[in-house]
Amino acid sequence: MSANAHAADLDALLAGLNEPQREAVVHGDGPLLILAGAGSGKTRVLTHRIAYLVGTGQARPDEILAITFTNKAAQEMRERVELLVGRRTRAMWVMTFHAACARILRADAHRLGYTRQFTIYDQADARRLVKRAIDELDVDPKRFTPGAIHHEISDAKNKLRDAEAYAQMVGSFFEQTVADVYKLYEAELHRMNAMDFDDLLVRTVNVLELFPEVRRRYAEAFRHVLVDEYQDTNHVQYRLLQLLTGGGADGRLADYGHRNLVVVGDDSQSIYGFRGADIRNILDFEDSYPDATVVKLEQNYRSTQTVLDAANAVIRNNRGQREKELWTDLGVGDPIKVRELDDEHAEARYVAGEIERLVDEGVSRSEIAVFYRTNAQSRVLEDTLVRAQIGYQVIGGTKFYERAEIKDAIAYLTMLVNPQDVVSFTRIANSPRRGIGQTSLSRVISWANTAGITIWDAALDPDSVPGLGTAARKAFHRFMGAMRILGERAAANPPVGELLREVLAESGYLEALEAERTIEAQGRIENLEELVNVAAEYDLSAENSDEGPSLAGFLQQIALVADADGRRDDEGLVTLMTLHNAKGLEYPIVFMIGLEEGVFPHQRAIEEGGLEEERRLAYVGITRAQRDLYLTYARARAVFGARSYAARSRFVDEVPMGLTDRSEQPAHGVGSVRARATTWGSPSPNLSPLGSGPIPGGGWDASGGSAGGGTELRLGDDVFHAAFGDGVVTGVEAGGIVVIRFSRDGSERKLVADLAPIEKR
Ligand code: ATP
Ligand code: MG
Numbered sequence: 001m002s003a004n005a006h007a008a009d010l011d012a013l014l015a016g017l018n019e020p021q022r023e024a025v026v027h028g029d030g031p032l033l034i035l036a037g038a039g040s041g042k043t044r045v046l047t048h049r050i051a052y053l054v055g056t057g058q059a060r061p062d063e064i065l066a067i068t069f070t071n072k073a074a075q076e077m078r079e080r081v082e083l084l085v086g087r088r089t090r091a092m093w094v095m096t097f098h099a100a101c102a103r104i105l106r107a108d109a110h111r112l113g114y115t116r117q118f119t120i121y122d123q124a125d126a127r128r129l130v131k132r133a134i135d136e137l138d139v140d141p142k143r144f145t146p147g148a149i150h151h152e153i154s155d156a157k158n159k160l161r162d163a164e165a166y167a168q169m170v171g172s173f174f175e176q177t178v179a180d181v182y183k184l185y186e187a188e189l190h191r192m193n194a195m196d197f198d199d200l201l202v203r204t205v206n207v208l209e210l211f212p213e214v215r216r217r218y219a220e221a222f223r224h225v226l227v228d229e230y231q232d233t234n235h236v237q238y239r240l241l242q243l244l245t246g247g248g249a250d251g252r253l254a255d256y257g258h259r260n261l262v263v264v265g266d267d268s269q270s271i272y273g274f275r276g277a278d279i280r281n282i283l284d285f286e287d288s289y290p291d292a293t294v295v296k297l298e299q300n301y302r303s304t305q306t307v308l309d310a311a312n313a314v315i316r317n318n319r320g321q322r323e324k325e326l327w328t329d330l331g332v333g334d335p336i337k338v339r340e341l342d343d344e345h346a347e348a349r350y351v352a353g354e355i356e357r358l359v360d361e362g363v364s365r366s367e368i369a370v371f372y373r374t375n376a377q378s379r380v381l382e383d384t385l386v387r388a389q390i391g392y393q394v395i396g397g398t399k400f401y402e403r404a405e406i407k408d409a410i411a412y413l414t415m416l417v418n419p420q421d422v423v424s425f426t427r428i429a430n431s432p433r434r435g436i437g438q439t440s441l442s443r444v445i446s447w448a449n450t451a452g453i454t455i456w457d458a459a460l461d462p463d464s465v466p467g468l469g470t471a472a473r474k475a476f477h478r479f480m481g482a483m484r485i486l487g488e489r490a491a492a493n494p495p496v497g498e499l500l501r502e503v504l505a506e507s508g509y510l511e512a513l514e515a516e517r518t519i520e521a522q523g524r525i526e527n528l529e530e531l532v533n534v535a536a537e538y539d540l541s542a543e544n545s546d547e548g549p550s551l552a553g554f555l556q557q558i559a560l561v562a563d564a565d566g567r568r569d570d571e572g573l574v575t576l577m578t579l580h581n582a583k584g585l586e587y588p589i590v591f592m593i594g595l596e597e598g599v600f601p602h603q604r605a606i607e608e609g610g611l612e613e614e615r616r617l618a619y620v621g622i623t624r625a626q627r628d629l630y631l632t633y634a635r636a637r638a639v640f641g642a643r644s645y646a647a648r649s650r651f652v653d654e655v656p657m658g659l660t661d662r663s664e665q666p667a668h669g670v671g672s673v674r675a676r677a678t679t680w681g682s683p684s685p686n687l688s689p690l691g692s693g694p695i696p697g698g699g700w701d702a703s704g705g706s707a708g709g710g711t712e713l714r715l716g717d718d719v720f721h722a723a724f725g726d727g728v729v730t731g732v733e734a735g736g737i738v739v740i741r742f743s744r745d746g747s748e749r750k751l752v753a754d755l756a757p758i759e760k761r
Pocket of ligand 1: 016017018021037040041042043044266269301583585586
């Protein structure tokens with residue numbers, strides 16, 4: 001390529017950027033922080049900077065290390081870079097933290113006593129190993145589950161606390177147990193030449209810390225290190241970046257390294273605190289790197305002003321946000337559509353109906369995304385979309401009926417109607433773990449074949465199975481004892497929802513998950529609750545059919561729905577995912593569903609002080625929308641087969657009325673619902689002595705003769721309240737309700753303007 005063509009390429013590259021973006025892209029050496037709101041082109045700056053460095057010859061492709069958080073994000077970044085620089089992308093390291101570390105360790109882990117062929121244990125393997133350590137140490141597994149202990153060990157590793165350091169900080173019996181298990185677990189891993197996921201990061205840090213020559217080698221190899229979504233890094237990742245680039249304020253590392261570290265992020269989008277991510281990594285970047293160049297990006301290229309205003313209004317309710325002014329020239333756009341539906345089915349039908357309408361208008365399904373808080377929420381939606389023949393994909397999660405716990409539960413039920421089903425039997429025999437190993441299982445299966453009896457009957461009488469040890473025989477007795485009781489129950493043809501609940505209890509399945517006390521297990525429990533809901537729905541609908549409800553009928557119905565999965569569609573697929581998976585992505589049309597207190601914000605977050613992280617998650621969700629945003633919630637929803645009523649999410653109320661087309665009627669039973677919110681013990685911004693539930697109609701201006709009597713209050717007015725002090729009007733609703741944010745404690749309260757002791761300043 002000629003020099004001119006080169007120059008033209010570079011010009012074209014820079015032409016697609018605004019001034020501060022360009023500044024970041026052409027930034028010379030040294031640390032650079034880009035702290036900016038959603039959709040302001042942070043990821044674009046990274047990809048363009050990579051192309052620029054390569055295009056100007058400042059770096060060879062193999063001198064670039066670009067890190068993102070998920071495989072999907074890494075793949076997207078690689079594609080974007082490839083569009084700019086073509087095949088040269090191949091030599092670059094564009095990958096997740098874990099992938100980069102695994103690669104480094106393949107070359108250098110021998111220094112720590114591993115061989116090149118070390119094994120990587122996934123979560124399940126690691127958990128099994130923890131369990132073995134627990135058994136060896138004679139810890140009561142009922143008291144402290146492998147899951148809980150593994151979680152604690154993982155947490156320690158992410159803080160770079162090894163077994164020894166952990167042991168020195170022990171403050172409780174639980175921690176002492178963890179310390180013992182941790183020590184043994186580490187020894188075992190090492191003995192087996194294996195690493196768990198956390199080790200990939202920790203061992204890389206170890207190698208770099210212990211061997212200056214390795215540190216130098218990588219620091220020289222990666223002349224430029226770029227990190228996306230930096231707000232979600234945890235301590236070990238922070239340390240790793242320091243080591244790779246020559247460190248920040250840490251004097252010991254000052255002797256080497258280029259310090260060409262570019263990080264981009266948005267503190268308002270930090271959503272992985274529950275996994276040890278430390279928001280301070282981004283907020284304190286300038287302390288660690290006092291000479292860092294800081295670039296701010298303020299123009300949003302993604303969303304309409306309405307969407308941005310909504311996102312900003314919501315996030316403003318968090319304390320300690322860095323103020324960011326985002327603007328867009330994409331115009332005001334359409335109001336946000338807020339919909340209240342009777343229940344989750346009506347909600348799903350509404351979403352499906354809107355999707356059909358939009359597709360009729362020429363929108364492609366691939367332009368539409370639906371976000372929800374927990375995986376389990378996708379199920380009703382999936383069923384409805386299947387029925388409406390709308391093609392969809394579930395990102396970052398498995399489709400509902402393909403999830404392990406759902407398959408397990410269905411296998412239990414199948415076993416009850418089909419005692420010959422060896423596949424189902426194999427699936428559930430040791431799930432949850434009950435001491436039935438692979439060998440014993442094979443013995444029982446082959447005995448059933450030899451004796452010409454069903455697997456059920458063979459397992460029922462383990463004493464007759466040749467070669468089965470005492471422990472295994474006992475385990476089969478216990479397992480089949482429970483199965484027999486369940487079989488008798490099933491024979492009486494009870495409602496399937498009830499039967500399933502009994503299966504989950506009697507089999508010990510639910511108990512095992514509850515004992516884990518991890519986020520993952522919580523998600524699985526929610527999915528199982530959702531399956532109970534499916535069964536309860538089936539019972540209801542089958543009652544009116546000729547055949548009536550039956551377990552076989554239920555299993556047949558779900559087999560058909562599950563089979564409809566995985567078909568391709570040329571008109572594109574609607575994308576379904578949890579809010580956590582939505583990070584970094586954008587769609588013209590976004591639905592956020594299930595906006596109810598207890599669902600989103602999640603009940604656990606309400607109880608455990610995680611509200612600000614939930615709100616950031618809401619901010620992430622809202623800012624994915626380019627053009628149209630829908631916020632929907634249900635008045636009632638089924639939880640574990642029972643109806644439950646919830647108030648609409650505070651996040652809906654934090655979006656100013658005037659940005660929405662809110663038109664709902666006063667919700668039924670909302671008064672009592674709000675009362676329930678108080679029993680959750682969290683200060684709801686909507687509750688005050690003079691508070692009120694949602695008010696019909698509404699707009700920006702409550703003049704209409706209602707608000708404030710003589711003193712008409714308007715949005716933005718400064719006011720003084722006799723008890724709460726200074727505040728500003730952040731919302732005015734019909735019926736004489738004003739929303740005021742008080743500066744003293746940052747609280748937002750709904751007050752009846754006529755009655756509250758407010759003065760306009
Ligand atoms: P998030 O915080 O959600 O990760 P982000 O800051 O990484 O967002 P990008 O995804 O890089 O933002 O950019 C958002 C959208 O705006 C993308 O479609 C991008 O191509 C576009 N964009 C960014 N900057 C410009 C620009 N200068 N000109 C045109 N389009 C731009
Ligand atoms: Mg991004």
